[in-house]
Amino acid sequence: MAKNTSAPNSAAKPKKKDLAQAVINFLNQNRDKQFNYKQIAAALNINSQEGRQVLIKVLDKLRDEDILLETSRGRYRSNNRGLILEGIFERRSNGKNSFLPDDDGNPVFVSERNSKHAMNGDRVRVQLLAKRKRADTEGVVLEVLERAKTRFVGTLEVQKHFAFLVMDSKILANDIFIPKEDLNGAQNGDKVIVEIVEWPEKANNPVGKVIDVLGKPGDNTTEMHAILAQYDLPYKYPEQVEKFAETISEAIPAEEFGKREDFREVFTLTIDPADAKDFDDALSVRKLSPSTWEIGVHIADVSHYVKPGDIIDQEAENRATSIYLVDRTVPMLPERLSNLICSLRPHEEKLCYSVIFEMNENAEVLKHRIVHTIIKSDVRMTYEDAQAIIETGKGDYSTELLKLNDLAKILRERRFANGAINFDRYEVKFNLDENGKPLGVYFKEAKDSNKLIEEFMLLANRTVAETIGRVPKGKHAKTFVYRVHDVPDPEKLDDLNTFILRFGHKIKTSGTKVEIAKSINSLLDRVKGRPEENLIETIAVRSMTKAIYSTKNVGHYGLAFDYYTHFTSPIRRYPDLIVHRLLDRYLIEHGSSVDQAKTEEECKHCSKMEQVAANAERDSVKYKQVEFMSDKVGKVYDAVISGVTEWGIYAEINENKCEGMIPIRELDDDFYELDEKNYRLVGRRSKREYRLGQLITIQVVKANLERRQLDFRLA
Structure with missing residues (x-):
C-alpha cells in the first residue's frame, strides 16, 4: 500500500477540509479495497492522537454524506455504486424497512410506500433517491427478484x-x-x-x-412444530422417503467383509449422551507394544447406504443437518438409517469409515491410515458412565478408557499450546414431564468424558483434511470441503481490548495468530469466577468470526489447525457425507477433482442451514424458559445484564439462565441513550448507566408464550 503523497502534514493538526479530500483521493486510488481508520491514518501519514481523532470525525461525515461506504463496522471504501442496486430487503413491522446492497455498502432506508410489498429476506432491485441534506439515503423497490419466504x-x-x-x-x-x-x-x-x-x-x-x-x-408438539415451520424447517419425514428407507437391508453384503479391515475382535466402545440413539462414532483401543497404541476412530459409513441423487440423499441434502430441539430430534436421515442401520449399536456388526492412528505414550501420531472397516462395538457408555470410571479409576474397561483419557489430555494441552482458544460454554437443559412441560432447569458442562471424545474427533477431522489438502509444493490440492474459521477482525479485537481495560484486563491485538490466541486464553483464565466472567466471555465470543463450510481453506483459527474438516458425524451433518464421498473418489478411485463452484454452493447451503437450525434450537430453549417462568410472575431474582439495545436492556437470571427484557419505557427516571461501542445505556441528565455484565435485581412482570418473551422490571 503506497503512502499518499498528498497527505496532510502529520505534525500539525490537519484541517478537516484538506483531510477529507486526502481521504477521498486515497480511497479513489484503491477503489477495489477497504481499509480501517488505522490503515487510512498510516497511508495519510497521520501519527498523532489528535490527528486520528479528526480523521474519525471526517470518516463519519463522509460516510453520512455517502461519499464513502462503511462496509462493516470501522471499514471503509470508495463509493462507486450506481443508482440502481440489487440486494436483500429487511422488513420491520414498525415500517423502518431497510435494503442491504450486495456491495456491502451502507444500508438504505425504504419507506412502506416505496417497498412494492417486498417481504423480509426478499432479493430486490432498488433505485436510490436523491439524497437530502442530513437525511438517510432512501431507496425505492423497483422489482422483487426472488421471494425468500412465502x-x-x-x-x-x-x-x-x-x-x-x-x-x-x-x-x-x-x-x-x-x-x-x-x-x-x-x-x-x-x-x-x-x-x-x-x-x-x-x-x-x-x-x-x-x-x-x-x-x-400451548400444546407442546404444536409449539415445537410451529418453531420449525417458522424457519421453513421440516417437522415430519416425507412418507415416500420413509418407504424407500424400509427397502434398505440391514444385512451386510458378503463381499464387504473382503473389502474392509476387520476390527470386530478389537475392543471398541461408544460414548454418547444418555438419550442418544444415533451413535455415529466409536473408538477402538489396541496395545501394539509397551510404548505404542493403536487408536481407531470409527465413523458410521452412511455413504454405503445413501447414494448420490437417491430420494434419501435429496432429502438429506435439503435438510443438511439434524435439528436438536429441547424435547426432540428432527433427524437428517430417516430413523431406520439414523437409529438402526447406520447407528453403531453395541454387539452388532457395522460398516464404518475409519481413521486408524498408531500413537506413542506422548500422543504423537507415528502413522495413520484412512480405511473402510467393519466393527462390533463391545459397550455403549453414556458420558456419565465414562466420567465415573475416569474419576474413580474403577469399572469395566477402565484400562482402555483411562488410556484414551490420558492421550486425549495430552492432545488437548498440545492444541492449546499451539494457540487454540478455550471457550468452555455450558448448555441449558430442562427436566420435562411426559407432556413436555419443564419441571426444572439444569446446566450441562463438558467434563473429561466429553473432552476425550472431542479430542479424537478433532484429530480425525484434522487428519482427513490434511490428507487431501496438504500437497507437495507446486501441486494443486483437489477440491474439498473444509470447516474454516477466519482470524478475528483486528477492529473487533481493538474494541474488545478497549472494553476490558475498564476491568483492568488487556489482550494482545497484534502479533502472530498464536500470540493473540494465547492472550485471549489468558484473559479467559483470569476472569474465571469473577463478576465480569460472563460479560467478557460473551464479548470475546462476539469478536470472533463464525465457522463455516468452504472449499477455500483458510484454516481454523479457534482450533489452531491449518487444515480442518467435518468427517465424524455423517448421520447428522450432510458436509460429512460429502467428505466421505470425496475420500472415496480421491483415495480409492483416484478420480479427478470435483467441480469447485458446485461444491462451494453446497458448502454455502450447509452453512446457511446450520445457522437456521441453530436459530430454531435457540427458539425452542427460549420457549421452554418462558413456559418454565410462566408461574413465577411477580417473583424477584438476581440477574446480569446480557444485552443492551435502544429499545431496552436484556437480563439473564443467575439461577436458571432465563433471559427477559426490561423495556426502555420502564427506565422512566431519565432519557437513556445507547452507547453502542461501550455496550451501555447512559442517562442524559443523571449519567446513570446500565452496561453489559452489570448485576441487577429484577422482577418478572409477564411471560408471553406466543412471542416467546419474558418481560422484567427493575426490582
Whole structure:
C-alpha cells in the first residue's frame, strides 16, 4: 500500500477540509479495497492522537454524506455504486424497512410506500433517491427478484366471511387475509401455516391459504412444530422417503467383509449422551507394544447406504443437518438409517469409515491410515458412565478408557499450546414431564468424558483434511470441503481490548495468530469466577468470526489447525457425507477433482442451514424458559445484564439462565441513550448507566408464550 503523497502534514493538526479530500483521493486510488481508520491514518501519514481523532470525525461525515461506504463496522471504501442496486430487503413491522446492497455498502432506508410489498429476506432491485441534506439515503423497490419466504406461522382468527392469520413473528406489518374457502379445515384459534398466494398492488394485506394445521396454541408438539415451520424447517419425514428407507437391508453384503479391515475382535466402545440413539462414532483401543497404541476412530459409513441423487440423499441434502430441539430430534436421515442401520449399536456388526492412528505414550501420531472397516462395538457408555470410571479409576474397561483419557489430555494441552482458544460454554437443559412441560432447569458442562471424545474427533477431522489438502509444493490440492474459521477482525479485537481495560484486563491485538490466541486464553483464565466472567466471555465470543463450510481453506483459527474438516458425524451433518464421498473418489478411485463452484454452493447451503437450525434450537430453549417462568410472575431474582439495545436492556437470571427484557419505557427516571461501542445505556441528565455484565435485581412482570418473551422490571 503506497503512502499518499498528498497527505496532510502529520505534525500539525490537519484541517478537516484538506483531510477529507486526502481521504477521498486515497480511497479513489484503491477503489477495489477497504481499509480501517488505522490503515487510512498510516497511508495519510497521520501519527498523532489528535490527528486520528479528526480523521474519525471526517470518516463519519463522509460516510453520512455517502461519499464513502462503511462496509462493516470501522471499514471503509470508495463509493462507486450506481443508482440502481440489487440486494436483500429487511422488513420491520414498525415500517423502518431497510435494503442491504450486495456491495456491502451502507444500508438504505425504504419507506412502506416505496417497498412494492417486498417481504423480509426478499432479493430486490432498488433505485436510490436523491439524497437530502442530513437525511438517510432512501431507496425505492423497483422489482422483487426472488421471494425468500412465502409461508408464515400464526394463529387463525375466523370471522363470518373470511379469516386472518395473526403471526407469531412480527415481520409483516399487516395480518394475512384468508378467504373462507382456503381454510383447509382449520378452526378459529388454531395454529396454522399459511402460504401467501398474492399481494395485490393496492391491497394493504397479502392474501393467503392455509396449507397445514399444527394444532392448538400451548400444546407442546404444536409449539415445537410451529418453531420449525417458522424457519421453513421440516417437522415430519416425507412418507415416500420413509418407504424407500424400509427397502434398505440391514444385512451386510458378503463381499464387504473382503473389502474392509476387520476390527470386530478389537475392543471398541461408544460414548454418547444418555438419550442418544444415533451413535455415529466409536473408538477402538489396541496395545501394539509397551510404548505404542493403536487408536481407531470409527465413523458410521452412511455413504454405503445413501447414494448420490437417491430420494434419501435429496432429502438429506435439503435438510443438511439434524435439528436438536429441547424435547426432540428432527433427524437428517430417516430413523431406520439414523437409529438402526447406520447407528453403531453395541454387539452388532457395522460398516464404518475409519481413521486408524498408531500413537506413542506422548500422543504423537507415528502413522495413520484412512480405511473402510467393519466393527462390533463391545459397550455403549453414556458420558456419565465414562466420567465415573475416569474419576474413580474403577469399572469395566477402565484400562482402555483411562488410556484414551490420558492421550486425549495430552492432545488437548498440545492444541492449546499451539494457540487454540478455550471457550468452555455450558448448555441449558430442562427436566420435562411426559407432556413436555419443564419441571426444572439444569446446566450441562463438558467434563473429561466429553473432552476425550472431542479430542479424537478433532484429530480425525484434522487428519482427513490434511490428507487431501496438504500437497507437495507446486501441486494443486483437489477440491474439498473444509470447516474454516477466519482470524478475528483486528477492529473487533481493538474494541474488545478497549472494553476490558475498564476491568483492568488487556489482550494482545497484534502479533502472530498464536500470540493473540494465547492472550485471549489468558484473559479467559483470569476472569474465571469473577463478576465480569460472563460479560467478557460473551464479548470475546462476539469478536470472533463464525465457522463455516468452504472449499477455500483458510484454516481454523479457534482450533489452531491449518487444515480442518467435518468427517465424524455423517448421520447428522450432510458436509460429512460429502467428505466421505470425496475420500472415496480421491483415495480409492483416484478420480479427478470435483467441480469447485458446485461444491462451494453446497458448502454455502450447509452453512446457511446450520445457522437456521441453530436459530430454531435457540427458539425452542427460549420457549421452554418462558413456559418454565410462566408461574413465577411477580417473583424477584438476581440477574446480569446480557444485552443492551435502544429499545431496552436484556437480563439473564443467575439461577436458571432465563433471559427477559426490561423495556426502555420502564427506565422512566431519565432519557437513556445507547452507547453502542461501550455496550451501555447512559442517562442524559443523571449519567446513570446500565452496561453489559452489570448485576441487577429484577422482577418478572409477564411471560408471553406466543412471542416467546419474558418481560422484567427493575426490582
